[in-house]
Amino acid sequence: MNVEFLKDVLSIPSISGNESMLRDYIVEFAIENEIDYVLDKKGNVYLTKGKDKVTLGEYYPCVVSHIDTVHRSHIDLINDKRRLDIVENVKGDLIAYNPLTNEQTGIGGDDKCGVFVCLSLFLHMDILKGAFFVEEEIGMLGSREACGEFFKNVGYAIQFDAPSANWITEVCSGVKIFDDEFKDNVKTVLSEGGYTKFSNDPFTDVNQLAQKFNFNCLNLGCGYYDQHRDTEYVVIDEVKKALHMGINLLHHLGINDYERKDIPKEDYNFGDDYGYDWKESDFDIDFLSNGNPYDQEKSSKIVDAVIEMYNDGYDKDDIKLFITEFLSLEDDE
Numbered sequence: 001m002n003v004e005f006l007k008d009v010l011s012i013p014s015i016s017g018n019e020s021m022l023r024d025y026i027v028e029f030a031i032e033n034e035i036d037y038v039l040d041k042k043g044n045v046y047l048t049k050g051k052d053k054v055t056l057g058e059y060y061p062c063v064v065s066h067i068d069t070v071h072r073s074h075i076d077l078i079n080d081k082r083r084l085d086i087v088e089n090v091k092g093d094l095i096a097y098n099p100l101t102n103e104q105t106g107i108g109g110d111d112k113c114g115v116f117v118c119l120s121l122f123l124h125m126d127i128l129k130g131a132f133f134v135e136e137e138i139g140m141l142g143s144r145e146a147c148g149e150f151f152k153n154v155g156y157a158i159q160f161d162a163p164s165a166n167w168i169t170e171v172c173s174g175v176k177i178f179d180d181e182f183k184d185n186v187k188t189v190l191s192e193g194g195y196t197k198f199s200n201d202p203f204t205d206v207n208q209l210a211q212k213f214n215f216n217c218l219n220l221g222c223g224y225y226d227q228h229r230d231t232e233y234v235v236i237d238e239v240k241k242a243l244h245m246g247i248n249l250l251h252h253l254g255i256n257d258y259e260r261k262d263i264p265k266e267d268y269n270f271g272d273d274y275g276y277d278w279k280e281s282d283f284d285i286d287f288l289s290n291g292n293p294y295d296q297e298k299s300s301k302i303v304d305a306v307i308e309m310y311n312d313g314y315d316k317d318d319i320k321l322f323i324t325e326f327l328s329l330e331d332d333e
């Protein structure tokens with residue numbers, strides 16, 4: 001794995017709504033490596049490699065990451081077109097300093113580690129699509145507008161957006177992102193690479209993809225820790241594990257279609273182990289783990305409302321109360 005390339009990607013500041021530096025970097029990468037790229041009007045970037053090798057009726061694998069981070073203080077760097085200083089701490093992990101303040105700041109491994117893994121996979125594979133979404137952190141606003149045309153010949157999607165190198169999202173905001181057959185298919189490959197922990201998480205972009213499209217999705221850990229905090233750090237070896245996992249999965253699954261067969265009736269059961277904390281507050285979504293019957297419409301209503309309340313400045317307790325009342329009202333119907 002090219003560690004200098006990893007540091008290069010991590011050094012680019014990018015925050016929700018101000019992703020231009022990282023978007024430009026991905027476009028330049030595509031041009032340099034002769035990979036087709038398109039941007040949509042939302043600012044998402046889509047890469048396609050191997051058009052000449054794929055014929056009508058065949059399917060691409062697609063790798064996914066988001067290009068925004070929560071670290072709002074990086075806006076001054078973006079305005080000055082400056083990079084973060086990436087350094088190794090005493091343990092050999094990567095952390096970031098803001099060169100304008102000389103203080104440690106969030107490195108944005110969430111999800112620039114994912115961006116690095118996805119770009120690296122383009123260097124390893126002959127046939128691949130990649131989607132790089134904006135504004136994931138403020139409610140998956142980029143992937144909500146994911147381009148249907150781009151995904152119509154995608155056979156499965158693998159996102160890299162979770163901490164550590166042993167993390168597999170199974171249910172995302174109440175949406176099951178792969179079926180049992182797919183799970184059986186990938187379980188051995190995953191565990192051979194050290195991925196054994198299936199988890200129940202709040203958002204990431206494959207939540208949107210799984211609701212819009214009918215292919216199986218995965219979301220895997222890619223080596224970041226303490227996400228959303230100034231102390232955020234990246235474990236190089238674990239990014240490497242994520243990259244190897246990606247290579248192994250793409251070889252194992254190939255260029256086939258994996259349609260999801262058990263599109264769901266799930267229970268609300270958000271895990272709290274993700275530690276998703278909406279910036280500095282300790283907001284997490286474990287309060288939904290009360291076994292209420294799942295339906296997709298209810299799930300997206302709640303997600304929308306929570307995002308709106310969060311953006312309007314409501315605190316955790318208000319939001320919790322709202323959801324409790326919302327669920328009990330719906331259950332009375």
Ligand SMILES: [Zn+2]
Pocket residue numbers: 066110111136161162204
């Ligand atoms: Zn993320």
